[in-house]
Amino acid sequence: MLDGKVPEGPLSEKWIRHKFEMKLVSPANKPTFNLIVVGTGLAGASAAASLSELGYRVKVFCLGDSPRRAHSIGAQGGINSAKNYPNDGDSVLRLFYDTVKGGDFRAREANVHRLAEVSGNIIDQCVAQGVPFTREYGGHLDNRSFGGAQVSRTFYANAQTGQQLLLGAYGALMKEIKVGNVQMHTRREMLDLIVADQRAVGIVCRNLVTGALETHLADAVILATGGYGNAYYLSTNSVLSNATAAWRAHKRGAFFANPCFTQIHPTCIPIHGDSQSKLTLMSESLRNDGRIWVPRKKGDTRLPHEIPESERNYYLEERYPSFGNLVPRDVASRAAKRVCDEGFGVNGGDAVYLDLLGPIARDGIAALEDKYDNLFEMYQRITDEDPRQTPMRIYPAVHYTMGGLWVDYNLMSNLPGLYVIGEANFSDHGANRLGASALMQGLADGYFILPYTIGDFLARQGRAKVSDDHPAVTDAQRETRERLDKLMSLRGKKTVSELHRELGQVLWDHCGMSRDAKGLQTALEKIPAIREDFWKNANVVGRPDTFNQVLERAGRVADFIELAELMCIDASNRNESCGSHFRVEYQTPDNEAQRDDEQYAYVAAWEYKGVGVQPALHKEPLAFERVGLAQRSYK
Amino acid sequence: MAGPTISVTLKVWRQDGPEAKGYFETHEAKDISTSMSVLEMLDVVNLRLQKEGKEPIAFESNCREGICGSCGAAVNGQPHGPKRATTLCQLYMRHFNEGDLLVIEPFRASAFPVIKDLVVDRSAFDRIIQAGGYVTVKTGQASDANAILVPKDVSDRAFRSAACIGCGACAASCPNASASLFAAAKVAQLALLPQGSVERTSRAREMVKQMDAEGFGSCSKHYECQEACPKEIKVENIAVMNREYLRSLLLDRD
Structure with a gap:
């Protein structure tokens, strides 16, 4: 039984008490501790800056040429916070409740409550940094609505919220580099975690320009390396997003939790070609005004404007009258898949309409463009169709991964000294993340949670005291080198x-x-075959001692293959449906996800046992003290 | 997938490393779907090169939706190609014609040394930001978000400056390889907002100083940067920066 180390006491007092009970590192001692932060998205950049401000010495690593390239930058719609500025009845309790319910009761209550508690501080901090959130004419901050909520609690900077928040955190990081407390290492890829005497004490990374392997030791390692949606090849993730750092940590003993919980976002531009490299999202915020529909007639090939109102099926509004088009993402995605599978999709294919023509006619295009900024133009660039004239065509696509490395309440993995924050951990979103909550969680972890909890560990455990010649260090170096050599030796026929x-x-x-069980079994036969094929027939050209994007990619794909197997093992183990994890065998009479709380109200944390070997399952039971377990309803 | 296709000829810059001599290499890109982006077209060419056991053309990209600022190359002499307000990843092949010649080369500026092929080192931009492109506020120091009121038009203007993606097209398009538009966008964003006013004096001075130290040239008002900027950052930002810089000289008591 895995212990999440949730503090005692009533839910609303846990974090307050815990902050008091944690040990502190005195200001004079903080500079004697060295910390490693891998990844510079919202979680990594905010953590690195905050830790440096406290006085710790921080080394930061990122893949790109600058920390600002992290994929957080792509987030469009917004960030939730229980500020209740609109006076519409929001509160910490309501944000907590919506998030636990939105996650279909598979998140840890205490973590979610803490997230809601600090959500207000995040907005304050970002505004102080000069993040240009969208404002009302009186100069106050504006809010809008997102799925799974009946209040307007989403703050936004046009449709570039992620960019603006990341540039705020990036600015804070740049400030600390200038001060000299942060050492920034760009164009580095973490290829192994060093675990010495049961404590994470460093990383091995590859300099992507020179190919040199570098070893960095520290007193704790913080992974902020994002999600693994790119395992699916096509996703809304940026093309460099990968699971390698997390997977190598897993192979060194860190448990991987709920890997099958992957979010398929309902409103993406449909796949249009074989050589497409990624999918593009159309922000959920469009569902504030946009209405989703399909023709009532199967295989209707008429153009949308030729289909009269009476022959349109606004299926979300009909099925879920109280939330309408703003149902959570998993619900909206499944509904879109269902109508398309039944043959009602646009031209009988895999697409539904997201229609903003009504609001455009009502409020004028200028008002809509003011709200949604560049989204119309973005859609038009990609599809060559003008959404101001004709409804957008959209279809669900892989977007976010709720699963990730297992962490306790302190955001520490089961490996002492290894912390995991942001999308890379599993903790707060259960089986389905609500829109505008990823930015909130990344910044909560980085600005307001990890900087407290890591101090307790450092105060209790002291410095790591591992030298360069420790066997754990030399083993990690040697194994990384051997793996790169093996990849470089691949001269097969397949790219x-x-x-x-x-x-x-x-x-x-x-x-x-x-x-379903049968399909997952098929996948579990196919994936090992792909793995073998990879190590036999992949083709890795170029040299290891230079900038080599083929080699980089090969390492990441090899890790995705192993992770994919774990995702399917996890999905077959969980004989219930919950949130994004929809097992067709387990559904309610009206086709909603049917949970099995008796059997599966737990976090599935998997321990690595070897390539192709069945991993060991550790269960962290989930107890719901505040929110009564109930069938989720958005009707 | 069905759909119109075109074939184009590429003349692509190849350079093995920072010290190596570069050269143009010709490749035929055949039957390219017009719904592909230029980067996806390069992906297709690269797959073929790998099949032939050759090294693919190195180029950077990440988000592939115009926001991360990773991608960038000059196409036919123009950073990010011929279409305005567009990053290379958002430039689609439908904007080209059958038989076109595409000359693709890295962003050229002495402060952007080539790493490989189309990949350049833009770390100079990070150092310009480090010189002062932020508000010095520590985590925890903030007051309530609505305690700072900002008129909507001011906030919207600050947003338009803050939209800079740091791609480097401005410097690459400038005959002087000036980074003025990049630096100015940040200076202007923070000069407009009350949060940035405390450090106004030192910010402009330090960022301009760093820009010079990195080897970027000065602005002599060619305004090519504004044409090349994929986010349509306006040269008015440079006027704001110049004003802030002057102000810093007048107020500088050191």
Whole structure:
């Protein structure tokens, strides 16, 4: 039984008490501790800056040429906070409740409550940094609505909220580099975690420009390396997003929790070609005004404007009258898949309409463009169709991963000294994340949670005192070198990209929006075959001692293949439906996800046992003290 | 997937490393779907090169939706290509014609040394920001968000400056390889907002100083940067920066 180390006491007092009970590192001692932060998205950049401000010495690593390239930058719609500025009845309790319910009761209550508690501080901090949130004419901050909520609690900077928040955190990080407390290492890829005497004490990374392997030791390692949606090949993630750092930590003993919880976002631009490299999201915020519909007639090939109102099926509004188009993402995605599978999709294919023509006619295009900024133009660029004239066509796509490395209440993994924050951990979103909550969680972890909890560990455990010649260090270096050599020796006929695409198709078909035991079994036969194919037939060109994008990609795909297997094992183990994890065998009479709280109200944390070997399952039971377990309803 | 296709000829810059001599290499990109982006077209060419056991063309990209600022190359002499307000990843092949020649080369500026092929080192931009492109506020020091009121038009203007993605097209398009538009966008964003006013004096001075130290040239008002900027950052920002810089000289008591 895995212990989440949730503090005692009533839910609303846990964090307050815990903050008091944690040990502190005195200001004079903080500079004697060295910390490593891998990843510079919202979680990593905010953590690195905050830890440096406290006085710790911080080394930061990122893949790109600048910390600002992290994929947090792509987030469009907004960030939730229980500020209740609109006076519409929001509160910490309501944000907590909506998030636990939105996650279909598979998140840890205490973590979610803490997230809601600090959500207000985040907005304050970002505004102080000069983040230009969208404002009302009186100069106050504006709010809008997102799925799964009946209040307007989402703050936004046009449709570039992620960019503006990341640039705020990036500015804070740059400030600390200038001060000299942060050492920034760009163009580095973490390839192994060093675990010495049961404590995470460093990383091995590859300098992506020179190919040199570098070893960095520290007193704690913080992974902020994002999600693994790119395991599916096509997703809304940026093309560099990968699971390698998390997966290597897993192979060194860190448990991987709920890997099958992957969010398929309902409103993405449909796939349009074979050589497409990624999918593009149309912000959920569009569902504030946009109405989703399909023709009532199967295979209707008429143009949308030729289809009269009476022959349109606004299926979300009909099925879920109280939330309408703002149902949570998992619900909206499944509903879209269902109507398309039944043959009602646009032209009988895989697309539904997201229609903003009504609001445009009512409020004028200027008002809509003011709210949604560049989204219309973005859609038009990609599809060559003008959403001001004709409804957008959208379809669900892989977007976010709720699963990730297991962490306790302190955001520490089961490996002492290894902390995991942001999308890379599993903790707050259960089986389905609500819109505008990823930015909130990344910044909560980085600004307001980790900087407190890590101090307790450092105060209790002291410095790591591991030298360069410790066997754990030399082993990690040697194994990384051998693995790179092995990758470089691959001279087969298949490109890494082809193999990745094959893997993605298997995952999408069998571990995507709906899953069943038989399909998962098929996937579990196909994935090991792809793995073997990779190590036999992949082709890795170029040299290891130079900038080599083929080698980089090969390592990441090899890790995705292993992770994909774990995702399917997890999905077959969980014989229930919850949130994004929809097993067709387990549904209510009206086709909603049917949980099994007797059997599965737990976090599934998997321990690595070897390539192709059945991992060991550790269960962290989930207790719901504040929110009564109930069938989720948005009707 | 069905749909119109075109074939184009590429003349692509190849350079093995920072010290190596670069050269143009010609490749045929055949039957390219017009719904592909230029980067996806390069992906297709690269897959073929790998099949032939050759090294693919190195180029950077990440978000592939115009916001991260990773991608960038000059197409036919123009950073990010011929379409305005567009990053290379958002430039679609439908904007080209059958038989077109695309000359693709890295962003050129002496402060952007080539790492490989189309990949350049833009770390100079980070150092310009480090010189002062932020508000010095520590985590925890903030007051309530609505305690700072900002008129909507001011906030919207600050947002338009803050939209800079740091891609480097401004410097690459400038005959002087000036980074003025990049630096000015940050200076202007923070000069407009009350949060940034405390450090106004030192910010402009330090960022301009760093820009010079990195080897970027001065602005002599060619305004190519504004044409090349994928986020349509306006040269008015440079006027704001110049004003802030002057102000800093007048107020500088050191």
